Amino acid sequence: MQRVLKVHPADNVIVALQNLKEGEVVVYENEEFVLLEDIDAKHKFVTKQLQKGDELIMYGVLVGKAQQGIKVGQRISTANLKHDAEDFSVSKRRPLPKWQAPNVDKWINRTFNGYHRSDGKVGTANYWLVIPLVFCENKNILKLRDAFDKALGFGVSEAYQNQVEDLVARFKDGGVEKVKEYQTQDPAIEMGSLDTGNQEKVFKHVDGIKFLTHEMGCGCTNEDAQRLAALFAAYACNPNVGGITILSLGCQKTRFQDFLEEVKSRNPQFDKTILFFEQQQYGTESAMLSAAIKETFIGLTELNNVERTPAPLSALTIGLKCGGSDGFSGISANPVLGHLSDLLVALNGKTLLAEFPELCGVEQDLINRCEDQQAAFKFEKLMRSYAAIAESQHAGFDMNPSAGNIKDGLITDAIKSAGAAKKGGTAPVKSVLNYTELPEAPGLHLVCTPGNDVLATTGQTASGATIILFTTGLGTPTGNPVCPVVKISTNTILAQKMPDIIDFDCGGIIRGETTIEKKAEELLEYCIKLASGDYLTKSQLLRQDDFIPWQQNVNL
Incomplete structure (x- = not known):
């Protein structure tokens, strides 16, 4: 088994794949390095002596500068390294050579069994959605959940x-x-x-009824109120959703009319069932909930008539996400997602790379990969605007790494970001999407969201994701109400320690037992079966229905 790795030929740092001891002589590509201290797996040591202010290069890009002298064989840490990254600009854009797509002959005629919608999109699931326009209705949403879940066979483990x-x-x-x-x-x-599949479902072709709650809708800016309407409209348009029940108090800022207008702006021919109930019009809570229960039940009987039928892989929209990242994320699981993304793009599918604070340091590469100048300008504008909002609150992207990230080897945001960007593979960037915007064409799309796990997955689902692939090195149970979230471990120790949340293990790459390309192909096969309803993800089994709207203040 390989014990160390230099990720890019230009790097002046090496990653430990195993725990290394002080005094060991490490040989890499015929060069010897004497370790001056213990180097735990996932951490790095420098290969060239650095003076204060010298650049540290990893993944072939600037990821930090020395705060003090760092000797050859010494571990990088927050004590001796600070975040730094190259500046970026569309003016420096250098379009890349024509992309060499991977061979996808074996998948060209493959299909998955999905739910076809009238707008031509295909869902991997068939959910009914129940949402409140304002936080005042959260209690009633939970009452509806208690009334429906167990009676319909969607209840959780007892x-x-x-x-x-x-x-x-x-x-x-x-x-x-x-x-x-x-x-x-x-x-x-x-x-x-924990599997609810052994309960008898009343509606065979309905995968669940999902109940969202939130803390918005009133007492906020008009912009945030409208943004909430846009978020719910985007969820209504997601092909994994077949019908919607909406509860309203009546006097809040986020109005039903705002929601309808946002829906029509996304899909003028929208024809899914929308049921609307306003408490101040009904009078009593019981009158409104009784009506909502009856009409929703009728809607479910109609939704149950929609069955899975074959669809090409080009109908898939896959979100690319990481969270609870570690020092192996950028060299095992994230590159696996990157190669899978390239495979799906070559098949005319869509992939969504989000988390703008975790693209810090690789902006110029992404600008160069944009297919047109308009997308490049939009990406630069969104990145600079997001960074400026953070700075106005005395924050910055450099504050993004968590204590857990740092402990496991992600010392600066640029190190974390350069590894996170590997999820986007090598395909050209087709378009850049602001929060809740939908992609219009096949290809890789950049989606503006925070790095926060749930804010990002909420945003990717709003941009049409029908599956989200989520890599983790430390472990997180994050899920989504309507989009299956596949948890992919960067290391086998995590997969064995937390089997209730991990769906797919990439640890064999670290041990040298398999390749990034082979694991990506295995993961694509998993996605095809998941999209067909053959699997439930661990987050689905745990009913991990995480949903948080983004109030666009500072969330990193």
């Missing part, structure tokens, strides 16, 4: 409820001492205990 009931019985029988004797178990180890 393992935790049974545990609480057992503890109550023990407490009544023998007090707290009896409770302390209870032996806790881990029902998540056997995922079958």
